[in-house]
Amino acid sequence: AQKITQTQPGMFVQEKEAVTLDCTYDTSDQSYGLFWYKQPSSGEMIFLIYQGSYDEQNATEGRYSLNFQKARKSANLVISASQLGDSAMYFCAMISTKIQGAQKLVFGQGTRLTINP
C-alpha cells in the first residue's frame, strides 16, 4: 500500500522568503509518480508539479521545485520568493505508474501555508 506523510500541519512564512514543505512517502512500487497540489480557500485543487520516480532531474515549474531524494523517500516542495497568493493548503500525492490505465492518487494530510506580509 502507498502512504504519504506530511508532518507540518501549518507553516507561517514572511513574504518573499523561500519555503520548503515536507513530504515523505512509502511504497513498494519501483515505478511511481509524485505530485503537489495547491488548494486555496475557494476549494479548487490546482496541479503544481510532478516528479516521476525514474526522472533523474528534480522537477521545476516557475517558482516551484521538487526536491526529490529517492533513497530517503522524500519529495519536498520548495517555493521560492513566496507571495501572499501562495497562502493555501498544499497536498503531496503519489500514484503508481507500474500499470497502465487509471491509477488513483493517494494524498497526504496536507500543510496549511500562510504567507505574512
Next chain:
Amino acid sequence: AAGVIQSPRHLIKEKRETATLKCYPIPRHDTVYWYQQGPGQDPQFLISFYEKMQSDKGSIPDRFSAQQFSDYHSELNMSSLELGDSALYFCASSRYGEQYFGPGTRLTVT
C-alpha cells in the same frame, strides 16, 4: 486551455434524497476519477473510469454509483443521502498520468 467542468458547483439536499453530480473531462482525456474531500480532510479516492470502463474502486459506499458515457463525461449518483455525505466532490481527468481536477461540487446534506 479547457479545464475539467463539474456541475452543479453547489448542491443542498435533505437526508434520504438522491443527488447526481456531473463531470466533463478535458477534451481527449480518456480517464476520469472521483474523489471525496470531507471538511478538513484530504481527498479520498472513490472510483475511476478508463475508456468508459470502471478501472478502480475505492471507499465508495454501495449507495453511490457512477458511470462514464460515450462522450467521456461521467456522472456520480448518490442515493439515500446521509449527513456524513456532506463534502466537496472532485472529478479529475487525465490522459498520460497527470490528473487535472475540476472545481468540485460542494454537497451539503441537511
